[in-house]
Amino acid sequence: MTMSFREAYAAERFRADGHRLIDRLADYLQRATDGQRAVLPWAPPAEMLQRWPATFPDEPVADPDAIVKMIDAVLEQSHALHHPRYVGHQVSAPLPLAAAMEMVGALLNNGMAVYEMGPVATAMEHHVVRWLGSRIGLPNAQGVLTSGGSIGNLTALLAARQVKAGFDAWNDGLHAGPPLCVIGSTQAHYSIARAVAMLGVGARGMIDVPVDAQYRMRPDALAAALAAAHDAGKRPIAVIASAGSTATGAIDPLEPIADFCAAHDLWLHVDGAHGASAALSPRYRDLLRGIERADSVVWDMHKMMMTPALVTAVLFKDGARSYAPFAQEASYLFHGEGDEDGEWWNVGLRTVECTKRMLSLKVYVALSLFGTRFFGDYVTHTFDQARRFARMLEAAPDFALAIEPALNIVCFRYQPAGVHGREALDALQTRVRRRIVESGRFYLVQTALSGGVHLRTTLMNPLTTDDDLAALLDAIRAAA
Numbered sequence: 001m002t003m004s005f006r007e008a009y010a011a012e013r014f015r016a017d018g019h020r021l022i023d024r025l026a027d028y029l030q031r032a033t034d035g036q037r038a039v040l041p042w043a044p045p046a047e048m049l050q051r052w053p054a055t056f057p058d059e060p061v062a063d064p065d066a067i068v069k070m071i072d073a074v075l076e077q078s079h080a081l082h083h084p085r086y087v088g089h090q091v092s093a094p095l096p097l098a099a100a101m102e103m104v105g106a107l108l109n110n111g112m113a114v115y116e117m118g119p120v121a122t123a124m125e126h127h128v129v130r131w132l133g134s135r136i137g138l139p140n141a142q143g144v145l146t147s148g149g150s151i152g153n154l155t156a157l158l159a160a161r162q163v164k165a166g167f168d169a170w171n172d173g174l175h176a177g178p179p180l181c182v183i184g185s186t187q188a189h190y191s192i193a194r195a196v197a198m199l200g201v202g203a204r205g206m207i208d209v210p211v212d213a214q215y216r217m218r219p220d221a222l223a224a225a226l227a228a229a230h231d232a233g234k235r236p237i238a239v240i241a242s243a244g245s246t247a248t249g250a251i252d253p254l255e256p257i258a259d260f261c262a263a264h265d266l267w268l269h270v271d272g273a274h275g276a277s278a279a280l281s282p283r284y285r286d287l288l289r290g291i292e293r294a295d296s297v298v299w300d301m302h303k304m305m306m307t308p309a310l311v312t313a314v315l316f317k318d319g320a321r322s323y324a325p326f327a328q329e330a331s332y333l334f335h336g337e338g339d340e341d342g343e344w345w346n347v348g349l350r351t352v353e354c355t356k357r358m359l360s361l362k363v364y365v366a367l368s369l370f371g372t373r374f375f376g377d378y379v380t381h382t383f384d385q386a387r388r389f390a391r392m393l394e395a396a397p398d399f400a401l402a403i404e405p406a407l408n409i410v411c412f413r414y415q416p417a418g419v420h421g422r423e424a425l426d427a428l429q430t431r432v433r434r435r436i437v438e439s440g441r442f443y444l445v446q447t448a449l450s451g452g453v454h455l456r457t458t459l460m461n462p463l464t465t466d467d468d469l470a471a472l473l474d475a476i477r478a479a480a
């Protein structure tokens, strides 16, 4: 029998199902944080496809437990980022409180493009953006929350193009001026190269700057990059600095890069998706010296602020420039009623999204209830642990640390006696990782560095202990 609309929206049904779902989620959390389950219960893609029906019933399912059974299966078969032995990609083990806010935001569905569609989240977003800006020495920063660092980088580069191209690229198109280009290190996240291609500059409009032995951009190589751009008849608009880079967490030397940008009238964009959170830690905030000279900064809260994906801040030092990325009018939405801060209450003016989730809610509520020190302690804890892990690797004769970790990303190689040559060692890292991941005991990733394939860990689950890391080294030895 077809379900009535009233029934589908019935508050009492939601109350009953919701309580049961929260119970299941709490059970998952307990088992994951206690390490009582697999990290990733590995199944090959084709098998996963088979497990989940490809067709849907015409009529509602009569079984009142169907929802719980289905969510149990989802929880059981999913990757458990809350497991202390999750040390893989840079995605947080989200605070349960912040995750609960996702449900609040989803049910309210206040779309946020214009103030009237999301009044509370708009005010919260304004405060969160200002607070983040003040943490990195940009007290007058304005900006926007958007869905991920990739879109964040695109947004910032759109502003750079509009401000530095020397012509109105948004309205007149790229043919109205000389070819443009962007300068960045070979270690920049791939979303930068994608953004550059999407800007219409073309992927070949990315001018690479070499890095030093610690994978940091070499500021002394910037002049040559600029000269190469000019020789090719291109107009550089921006330099992209990473803080820190995805592969190793390397932080580019921001001060000399900022000097170079000032001397050559270039936009400085800092991709702080992972590392900008260092600003929250009194012990580590100095790593970011010079970030306050950036024209724009991207900062992901779903990386180092324990927030569920996605929520990224795009911060502009000069608040007025936060309107530059989308120099477009949409009179059916926006009415041109700005004050000295622009039309800040209509957040859709500054983001690629029209309707967007209530991104600020989970951040604002967590900051309000847990206090700001909690987040600084988290950064300090994870960065400290990365340094201890580096010492553990140095003390182990069969492991080689790639570089001293700048943040909480640690890359290393397993090189037991008897295995020689780059090819054999590369194959060993790949084989060992695959075995461990498929066993469900740990989740770690790998990356190619100049010395070859390396195992890569990001220590961002604050429940990971040093004993877990010692056990990881043993598991690697056993899997070889």
Ligand SMILES: Cc1ncc(COP(=O)(O)O)c(C=O)c1O
Residues within 6 Å of the ligand: 090, 147, 148, 149, 150, 151, 189, 191, 242, 244, 245, 246, 271, 272, 273, 274, 300, 310, 312
């Ligand atoms: C330095 C850096 N920038 C940008 C991104 C992309 O962020 P997102 O995955 O939120 O789109 C990442 C992701 O790992 C990153 O490490």
